[in-house]
């Protein structure tokens with residue numbers, strides 16, 4: 001019999017629900033590059049309204065949303081300020097350099113979060129030796145920060161700093177929905193801190209494909225051109241936009257279940273030997289912990305043999321993410337398996353399975 005995996009690698013692994021598939025099957029479509037797709041138009045309008053921006057643009061992925069945002073805000077040689085662990089810097093295959101010719105300058109945030117005082121020393125004097133600093137990027141919730149939520153006040157402080165120094169600002173809000181459900185702060189309050197915002201439908205919200213980039217009218221006009229340039233103009237995209245629209249309308253509130261499951265996982269991990277971890281840091285649906293007794297790669301490998309999937313995100317760091325295909329029973333089962341493995345673990349210093357993701 002096929003083994004059913006408890007898949008905690010990412011919230012990107014979700015399958016569309018029957019209702020979502022139905023919405024996709026009956027979606028009205030047209031050629032969206034020609035501006036004819038009513039479902040894409042409806043999604044873009046609804047996203048712009050939720051985020052309190054003039055316009056939004058539907059794109060295939062979060063990576064493309066960020067890529068286009070950086071390209072639309074900068075010119076080659078411009079400098080952008082962002083956290084060293086941000087998705088744009090860490091996980092986007094160098095796209096900001098390859099496509100935008102941008103110079104990244106990293107801030108060492110605390111769980112991905114930084115303030116004006118971290119940015120201030122990085123400002124360049126107006127001098128021909130230096131690249132012009134153009135853009136500040138934030139990420140909320142922060143993936144490598146362990147799903148950490150930016151306090152709204154801190155975002156406002158960075159926004160004021162950016163405006164005061166004529167810098168543009170972008171928010172990677174792939175998991176902004178999670179921050180909003182956890183804090184009960186509306187998306188538009190966070191979005192008001194930035195000139196542009198990217199959001200994803202294919203993570204916690206459970207749609208199969210799609211992200212959106214939102215911002216002012218002129219910015220989105222420019223972004224639309226860059227989307228075409230990188231091959232992101234899609235034709236009868238209403239089929240996938242319908243899944244995204246369904247997710248936006250019906251799957252936001254349920255993220256609180258994922259957060260409760262992440263807290264339950266954190267609580268269980270807090271009692272385990274061989275793990276170092278602060279359960280208080282689990283604010284949304286991402287749980288990151290350090291393994292003491294073996295490499296993260298080895299633990300992940302052993303877990304997968306028992307039907308539990310997690311990701312090694314550092315030599316000693318493991319990430320588990322809750323989502324709509326994970327139940328509270330799955331969390332209990334995963335904890336039992338983890339505990340069993342850790343109880344048995346000899347102090348194994350072999351890091352031949354060292355993986356960093």
Ligand code: TLP
Pocket residue numbers: 009010011012060061062063064066087088091139141142143172174175200202211
């Ligand atoms: N994150 C993925 C991996 O790329 C690491 C994951 O499994 O968490 N911004 C943030 C904050 C993200 O976490 C991700 C995906 C993206 C952007 C990119 O989205 P996609 O995968 O749609 O390109």
